[in-house]
Every structure is written in structure tokens, then in C-alpha cells.
Amino acid sequence: xxxxxxxxxxxxxxxxxxxxxxxxxxxxxxxxxxxxxxxxxxxxxxxxxxxxxxxxxxxxxxxxxxxxxxxxxxxxxxxxxxxxxxxxxxxxxxxxxxxxxxxxxxxxxxxxxxxxxxxxxxxxxxxxxxxxxxxxxxxxxxxxxxxxxxxxxxxxxxxxxxxxxxxxxxxxxxxxxxxxxxxxxxxxxxxxxxxxxxxxxxxxxxxxxxxxxxxxxxxxxxxxxxxxxxxxxxxxxxxxxxxxxxxxxxxxxxxxxxxxxxxxxxxxxxxxxxxxxxxxxxxxxxxxxxxxxxxxxxxxxxxxxxxxxxxxxxxxxxxxxxxxxxxxxxxxxxxxxxxxxxxxxxxxxxxxxxxxxxxxxxxxxxxxxxxxxxxxxxxxxxxxxxxxxxxxxxxxxxxxxxxxxxxxxxxxxxxxxxxx
Numbered sequence: 229x230x231x232x233x234x235x236x237x238x239x240x241x242x243x244x245x246x247x248x249x250x251x252x253x254x255x256x257x258x259x260x261x262x263x264x265x266x267x268x269x270x271x272x273x274x275x276x277x278x279x280x281x282x283x284x285x286x287x288x289x290x291x292x293x294x295x296x297x298x299x300x301x302x303x304x305x306x307x308x309x310x311x312x313x314x315x316x317x318x319x320x321x322x323x324x325x326x327x328x329x330x331x332x333x334x335x336x337x338x339x340x341x342x343x344x345x346x347x348x349x350x351x352x353x354x355x356x357x358x359x360x361x362x363x364x365x366x367x368x369x370x371x372x373x374x375x376x377x378x379x380x381x382x383x384x385x386x387x388x389x390x391x392x393x394x395x396x397x398x399x400x401x402x403x404x405x406x407x408x409x410x411x412x413x414x415x416x417x418x419x420x421x422x423x424x425x426x427x428x429x430x431x432x433x434x435x436x437x438x439x440x441x442x443x444x445x446x447x448x449x450x451x452x453x454x455x456x457x458x459x460x461x462x463x464x465x466x467x468x469x470x471x472x473x474x475x476x477x478x479x480x481x482x483x484x485x486x487x488x489x490x491x492x493x494x495x496x497x498x499x500x501x502x503x504x505x506x507x508x509x510x511x512x513x514x515x516x517x518x519x520x521x522x523x524x525x526x527x528x529x530x531x532x533x534x535x536x537x538x539x540x541x542x543x544x545x546x547x548x549x550x551x552x553x554x555x556x557x558x559x560x561x562x563x564x565x566x567x568x569x570x571x572x573x574x575x576x577x578x579x580x581x582x583x584x585x586x587x588x589x590x591x592x593x594x595x596x597x598x599x600x601x602x603x604x605x606x607x608x609x610x611x612x613x614x615x616x617x618x619x620x621x622x623x624x625x626x627x628x629x630x631x632x633x634x635x636x637x638x639x640x641x642x643x644x645x646x647x648x
Contacts, residue, residue, distance in 0.1 A: 433548075
């Protein structure tokens with residue numbers, strides 16, 4: 229394992245590899261795991277490709293904070309397709325658009341990348357119970373991975389989480405605690421319970437290992453593009469952990485010379501849950517460059533989140549600082565879409581690409597459409613839109629724009645008449 233320790237994203241304080249906390253003991257900021265990139269470079273140079281028994285996200289073992297893939301759940305996690313979608317791109321004049329379809333992970337969500345890594349880490353360190361808070365996807369993902377790894381799992385969710393996601397949690401055998409309140413209420417309660425019981429807290433952002441699992445999507449994107457980074461990645465963003473993971477993965481590859489340039493990372497948020505976008509825009513208005521920012525002084529102001537895109541509905545983004553840094557350091561944009569634009573995007577993505585996505589992913593396409601129409605994107609750029617969850621996670625909202633079936637009597641004449 230080439231992990232060397234931790235560094236605080238806010239104040240820069242460092243902790244040794246043996247550190248057992250979750251956040252910076254100096255300022256309470258989130259931690260970023262550090263690596264010996266010289267050693268990784270030498271390891272990677274020994275072969276032309278990543279091999280081994282596993283050909284999913286765990287094939288990138290030199291970049292991961294675990295000893296081996298033996299403790300990982302046996303399910304295939306990652307190795308998701310990168311689809312060229314020229315017809316979708318043509319609707320706004322883009323010539324090189326791709327969708328990274330993360331809905332094909334075992335629990336139909338990108339969150340499996342973090343959960344699988346967390347479970348591997350937990351088993352290597354002798355954890356008895358894993359616990360986390362979720363709007364649905366992270367929890368159902370953890371329940372899925374815990375079932376495969378034979379590890380007890382407890383999940384706190386807001387009471388109003390979508391029924392399909394609650395069903396996943398329960399069918400996998402997780403102990404589900406439905407909190408009368410928001411995701412943020414569930415997050416805070418989960419943290420208190422974990423501290424009281426000594427359970428391994430999987431909470432997004434708070435646990436630095438979640439970012440390490442999510443960054444593996446960047447490795448796959450670049451490998452699928454023949455070890456070249458795209459020009460831009462559009463990331464649906466709620467608590468900020470996915471976008472910070474995508475940026476971390478790109479920086480990892482750049483540090484060891486597997487890619488020769490870094491992409492712009494764009495933050496896509498719902499208008500009703502735009503805490504990170506607001507912070508990015510305030511930072512831009514200040515005129516400061518990323519290198520000149522005192523990150524410890526930057527504040528992400530909470531909002532009262534209200535959007536149908538439940539997966540990215542967050543009052544207080546728990547990995548917000550890392551997300552703001554990802555956008556600022558990469559030179560990306562932060563954009564929002566209305567719920568109406570998100571609903572329209574679900575149908576447009578499905579009918580122009582064949583990929584059925586939940587509202588959070590549709591937000592990424594809606595925001596890219598707005599960027600392109602505003603002339604803020606070069607139409608010849610190679611662009612990846614991250615699709616983080618299957619549309620089957622939320623069929624209620626899909627039905628709002630899907631239309632209705634034609635009802636007919638069961639005879640040939642009626643069918644032909646209806647078909648015209």
C-alpha cells in the first residue's frame with residue numbers, strides 16, 4: 229500500500245497513516261489521503277496495463293488505500309461503460325460527447341465505488357459494523373456491499389427517501405432507521421450513534437476513504453479514452469464528494485504521468501440545492517486565484533434544499549470545501565438547473581442515447597446544455613457527462629415526462645386503428 233498519511237483540505241495540517249480519526253483534529257476540516265507517487269509511478273511502469281485477478285475498480289490497487297483486493301466485496305464494482313452519444317451531443321452542437329453510465333454498478337449507483345472501498349478498508353481493519361446516512365443511493369449501495377461482504381450494516385435515511393431506494397436497503401438486510409427530518413438530520417444523528425457505539429462511519433465526505441473509491445471512475449474514463457484526459461467532466465453535485473473524487477483521480481493520474489493534462493471539472497446542481505455553486509461564484513467574484521485563497525477562511529453557506537433530484541438535495545454539503553477546490557483549481561464552472569429543466573433532461577437523455585437516468589444525473593445534462601447554449605463550452609471539446617444512477621431509482625419523476633400508454637381493446641383492428 230502506497231498511502232502515506234492524511235492532509236487537511238482546509239488548513240493543510242498533516243496526519244500519519246496510523247491516524248484513526250475521520251476529520252482534522254486541528255480545525256475539523258475534511259481529510260485527503262496522501263500517497264507516495266514516486267513509488268506508484270515505478271509500480272505502474274512495470275507493466276503496460278493494470279492486471280490482476282480483478283478487472284473492476286480494484287485493478288487500480290496502487291492508487292488505493294488498502295493492502296489488497298482480497299477484503300473487497302466479491303461483486304463487480306466499476307468497469308462501467310463510457311458511451312459516445314453523438315445524437316445527444318448534436319442537440320446542442322457538441323461533437324465529442326460521452327456518457328459514463330454508473331447506473332450499471334451492482335446497486336445501480338455510482339456510490340458502489342465508495343462503499344466497496346469502505347467495506348474493504350473496514351474488513352482489513354477488523355470493523356464489526358458499518359453505518360452511514362444517506363438520501364438513498366449511498367445507503368442502498370452500502371447495504372448491497374455489506375450483504376456481499378457478510379458485514380452488519382445500519383443506515384439512517386430521511387423518512388421521505390424514495391420508496392425504491394428504501395426497498396433496496398431492506399431487501400439487502402440492512403437495519404434501516406428512517407429519520408423524521410432531512411438528510412442533514414440523518415447525517416448528524418448517524419455520527420452521534422457511531423461515536424457512541426464505536427461503529428465505522430461511512431458518511432460521505434466525513435470519511436476520507438469515500439473519495440478514494442469514487443476517484444476510480446476517473447481512472448476508467450482516462451483508460452477508456454486511451455489514457456488521455458477529457459477536456460471537461462460534468463458532475464452532478466450534492467454533498468460534493470463525487471466531484472472531489474473525480475478531481476482527485478485525475479490529479480493522481482497526472483502525478484504519475486499517465487495523463488499529460490488535467491480536465492476542467494464542472495459542478496452541476498439543482499437550483500434548490502446550490503450551496504457549492506454559490507460558494508464557487510462568491511470565490512470567483514472575489515477575484516482570487518486558487519493559489520491565493522486561504523481555504524480555511526472559505527465558507528460554504530448552508531441552504532434549505534428543495535428539489536425533486538433527491539440524490540443531490542443537501543442543505544449543508546459535507547465535502548463542500550473539497551468540491552469548491554475541485555472546480556476552482558480545474559478552471560471549471562458551477563451551474564444550476566431548475567426542476568423543470570431536470571425533468572426535461574431525463575427524457576432527452578433517454579431518447580437520444582438509450583440511457584435511463586435518475587434526476588440527479590439528468591441535472592448534469594441540463595447544466596451542460598445551459599453552458600453550451602451560453603457559449604461557455606467549446607463545441608469541439610471532448611466532454612464526459614457523469615451519469616451516477618439508474619432511472620429505475622426514481623420512476624415516479626420519470627413518469628411525469630414520459631407520457632402515457634395508448635389503451636386499446638385486445639383485437640387487431642383496434643391495434644391498427646390506434647397505430648394509424
